[in-house]
Amino acid sequence: MQIPKGSVITGTVLDENGEPAPQTSVRVMRFITSNGERTLSGSNSASTDDRGIYRVFGLMPGEYVVCATPRNTNVTEFARAEAIEAELQALRSAQVGAEQAQVLRERISSIQASMPAADAEMPPGYAPICYPGTISTANATPVSVGISEERGAVDLQLQLAPLARIEGMVVNSTGAQLTQINVTLSDATSLGSSTMNMSARPDAEGRFRIHGVPPGQYRLTARSTIAPTRQVEFLVQGTGRGGRGGAPAPPPASPRPQPTTVWASADVSVDGRVLSNVVLSLQQGVTVSGQVTFEGALAPPTDLTRMRVSISPVGQTPFGGATNTQLDATGRFTLQGVPPGRYRLSASGANGWTTESAMIGGQDALDFPFEVKGTQNVGGVTITLTDRRTELTGKVVDGSNQPAVDYTIVIFPADQR
Numbered sequence: 001m002q003i004p005k006g007s008v009i010t011g012t013v014l015d016e017n018g019e020p021a022p023q024t025s026v027r028v029m030r031f032i033t034s035n036g037e038r039t040l041s042g043s044n045s046a047s048t049d050d051r052g053i054y055r056v057f058g059l060m061p062g063e064y065v066v067c068a069t070p071r072n073t074n075v076t077e078f079a080r081a082e083a084i085e086a087e088l089q090a091l092r093s094a095q096v097g098a099e100q101a102q103v104l105r106e107r108i109s110s111i112q113a114s115m116p117a118a119d120a121e122m123p124p125g126y127a128p129i130c131y132p133g134t135i136s137t138a139n140a141t142p143v144s145v146g147i148s149e150e151r152g153a154v155d156l157q158l159q160l161a162p163l164a165r166i167e168g169m170v171v172n173s174t175g176a177q178l179t180q181i182n183v184t185l186s187d188a189t190s191l192g193s194s195t196m197n198m199s200a201r202p203d204a205e206g207r208f209r210i211h212g213v214p215p216g217q218y219r220l221t222a223r224s225t226i227a228p229t230r231q232v233e234f235l236v237q238g239t240g241r242g243g244r245g246g247a248p249a250p251p252p253a254s255p256r257p258q259p260t261t262v263w264a265s266a267d268v269s270v271d272g273r274v275l276s277n278v279v280l281s282l283q284q285g286v287t288v289s290g291q292v293t294f295e296g297a298l299a300p301p302t303d304l305t306r307m308r309v310s311i312s313p314v315g316q317t318p319f320g321g322a323t324n325t326q327l328d329a330t331g332r333f334t335l336q337g338v339p340p341g342r343y344r345l346s347a348s349g350a351n352g353w354t355t356e357s358a359m360i361g362g363q364d365a366l367d368f369p370f371e372v373k374g375t376q377n378v379g380g381v382t383i384t385l386t387d388r389r390t391e392l393t394g395k396v397v398d399g400s401n402q403p404a405v406d407y408t409i410v411i412f413p414a415d416q417r
């Protein structure tokens with residue numbers, strides 16, 4: 001058995017003056033097909049040496065996008081200074097002595113003096129660059145490698161760009177107590193994996209700030225969750241019939257409450273200038289509800305509350321992964337707080353049964369993902385489970401009409417979508 005070694009992509013990263021750029025991170029992302037869509041998946045990475053040369057090895061054959069992400073030390077220092085200032089402000093507000101408070105005030109003043117003014121532009125820095133010379137993965141030229149191939153001369157030259165600062169506020173319009181708020185900035189034009197993923201944590205008043213953003217089109221999102229509250233039911237024992245010892249029978253089990261996602265989103269265009277007063281107003285996601293039905297020869301499960309319906313996002317999303325909920329005793333389900341995106345639905349928990357269809361507005365969500373938009377609830381979903389299994393049988397022969405053994409049969413939809 002001969003096992004081929006992995007493929008290699010190598011090249012040189014230069015700065016704006018044509019000099020080697022050492023210790024620069026280079027990432028290669030492979031094109032894959034996921035849920036019927038061509039997208040980028042994160043793969044291997046490497047750093048340049050003192051000659052600016054990188055070498056990414058152990059790659060599978062395929063097409064790759066190659067991007068360099070330089071380090072902007074000035075941006076890192078600003079963010080670190082902000083974090084230290086926040087900690088010192090918290091210490092100063094605590095109960096400290098006059099002498100210690102004066103030391104803290106001087107330290108905070110020193111940090112604030114080293115940081116740019118609120119309305120000042122940031123110094124230029126390096127923007128992420130993808131081969132052959134674009135800041136967006138969507139416009140990059142794929143690099144193809146075969147089995148055990150070493151592809152060289154995939155060179156990149158860094159570009160100085162005016163780095164911007166994005167400032168804004170997250171507003172909690174839900175009125176509920178939130179656990180934690182995360183703000184994320186991502187490339188709106190990326191095909192899956194992106195070289196630009198920045199985040200910030202708002203302060204107690206909801207204000208946030210993101211440094212070092214190169215020019216481009218971005219999507220700014222905020223996400224948090226509302227913790228579920230349990231309802232406690234009290235049973236009063238009596239002398240009526242129903243339960244053991246004359247106690248009434250317990251009520252049917254209700255679905256267990258799930259955390260609710262709240263979200264906000266805004267598209268922003270960055271051109272090097274300070275972008276301030278961006279408001280992200282958190283709102284609850286929509287409700288997706290429906291019924292699970294059974295078609296087959298077997299008897300449906302007697303306890304439907306043991307089953308679950310799951311909703312899974314298709315592609316990358318800043319609002320988290322899959323979520324699920326229990327069925328009630330009649331087979332109905334309600335998924336709360338579903339943020340915008342494209343999703344698939346499925347049901348599980350019934351032995352011998354498999355999902356046959358998930359109909360939403362006349363469309364089968366097993367074949368084509370359905371889209372949740374804005375604040376429009378999705379109702380009337382019907383998920384049908386079946387106990388029948390499709391079977392395809394046949395025979396494979398060679399040119400002499402003899403059995404052709406050790407072959408694998410692959411069946412796939414004729415419709416490429």
